[in-house]
Amino acid sequence: MENTSYWEYLKLNDDQHGILVTSVEQACILSKVLKENDVITAIDNVPIVDDEKLKFVDDTVTFTIIRQGQELTLTSPLDNNQTLVPLHSHDKHPEYLIYAGIVFTVLSRFYLYGFNKREWHRKAPTNLINLALHSHLQELNQQIVIINQILLDDVNHGISSDFANSVLETVNGIKIQNIKHPAELIDKISNNEDDGYNRFEIENQKIYSDIIGLVPNIEKITIQLHRSRILSRLRPRSLSSCPRLTEFTLLEAGIGFISDDIKSILGYMRNLLKLTLSIRDTPDPTFCHGPKFESILIEYLPNLCQFDYTMTHRIGNETLFEDFIVWPMNYVVYEDEKCEWVHIYSLPWPSNKYDKRELPIVKNQCNTSVTSDVKQDEYIKDVMITEPNELFELKTRFRRAYQIRTCLSIDTKLTSRISKVILTKQTRIASMNSMIQPFVRHLIVECRLNDEREIHLLARQFPHVEYLK
Incomplete structure (x- = not known):
């Protein structure tokens, strides 16, 4: 510390003189005594100098530190420094979980040695090497759960072996903490007869497995796709792999989805009766060409009766428009400062209460100048409140909104769905005499706070805020 x-x-x-503490991992036992910007001047009463390496030899250690100009003496027990990918697992049996023929296990250094003990850092998969070398333990009992292998069976028919050595991130939308966590979540949904499948997300790719263990018996599926994994490689072994599937919904979030991807998916569902597609920012002009795209649907889905569609495409030199004939569509062309877009969609929209198609993209927001026939308010998640009566419409008109922006005094109790509130620069905090909002967890205040009274007013109105900016 020479500055x-x-x-x-x-x-x-x-x-x-001493050593500066720049950070302390939450999972480290020393986090209970040391804080960021502490300066350690002595260990076990032995003075240290700048840039000296710290050595611990006993089960406990006593630090002499300077914290905000005050000298403190703190004592802490020591434990083994755990890494997120354990360096050794002596006297421990390997932990694993098998569900629907998918073998999950914990990533460890011993697992990586299986690729080559001396050159694992070259032979093992790159994603696992990076985790082993650079990941840090953030919470006690935290583990990295990966797919070890997929045991071939009818229960997981269609799930590629390419998923081996992928990291399991979530189960049914809940982030995984350790190998025991997915087992608990699977048991929870398996006891609920109303649910049709467990959903596993691995490195932002979702795969689906029926909870009763028979994928071919699924009748309805909704998939939200966040990243493509060369879907066109995953060709079905049987064109009747899901013979009972009659309704399929695919919600794609701008991953570069192309027509070969949709072909590889539709090959599993020859008996489909209803198809819903929401495709955002596709580079493939095939989705704009009615006869071409309809020929794909007719070839792969000969029994299709209902097709709900919305698609956004950046217009380029290769873009050719031609009307849909079998399933008539609506077209809207609009532009921003960089390019022109075309939005193609079917009506009615929404076709029913389960219709989750999204409005087209404009600067990561939604383009609302589509048509008066589209019930746009049902899809707005971020609402700007400029009139008092709009607060009451959050329960009826804006039924999917979870965030509001306003400069008004909020004089009605917000629904539990509204978890985030942004008070804009025009807000006059001093004049607010608003109702307590118990469900708001995220608060952003863009206006100036002039005194402690205004701070107390906000604290009273939003007592359960967990994140404040």
Whole structure:
């Protein structure tokens, strides 16, 4: 610590020397005694100098530190420094979970040794190497859960072996903490007869497995796709792999989805009666060409009766428009400062209460100048409140909104769905005499707070805020 300004910021005297604590991992036992910007001046009463390496030899350690100009003496027990990918697992049996023929296990250094003990850092999959070398333990009992292998069976028919060595991120939308966590979540949904499948997300790719263990018996599926994994490679072994599937919904979030991808998916569902597609920012002009795209649907889905569609495409030199004949569509062309877009969609929209198609993209927001026939308010998630009566419409008109922006005094109790509130620059906090909002967890205040009274007013109105900006 040779910077004199920083020395003054830490409130150190000229004769005080030590090592600066820049961060402490939450899972480390020393986090209970050490804090960021502490300066350690002695260990077990032995003074240390700048840049000296710290060594611990006993089960406990005593630190002498300077914290905000005050000298403190703190004692802490020591434990083994755990990494997120364990360096050794002596006297421990490997932990694993098998569900629907998919074998999950914990990523460890011993697992990586299986690729080559001496050159694992070259032979193992790159994603696992990076985790082993650079990941840090954030919480106690945290583990990285991966797919070890997929045991071929009818229960997981269609799930490619390419998923091996992928990291399991969530189960049914809940982030995984360790190998026991997915087992608990699977048991929970398996006891609920109303649910049709468990959903696993691995490195932002979702795969689906029926909870009763028979994928071919599924009748309805909704998939939200966040990243393509070369879907066109996953060709079905049988064109009747899901013979009972009659309704399929695909919600794609701008991953570069192309017509070969949709072909590889539709090959599993020859008996489909209803198809819903929501495709955002596709580079493939095939989705704009009615006869071409309809020929794909007719070839793969000969029994299709209902097709609900919305698609957004950036217009390029290869873009050719031609009307849909079998399933008539509506077209809207609009532009921003960079390019022109075309939005193609079917009506009615929404076709029913389960219709989750999204409005087209404009600068990561929604383009609302589509048509008066589209019930746009049902799809707005971020609402700007400028009139008092709009607060009451959050329960009826804006039924999917979870975030509001306003400069008004909120004089009605917000629904539990509204978890985020943004008070804009025009807000006059001093004049607010608003109702308590118990469900708001995220609060952003863009206006100036002039005194403690205004701070107390906000604290009273939003008592359960967990994130404040």
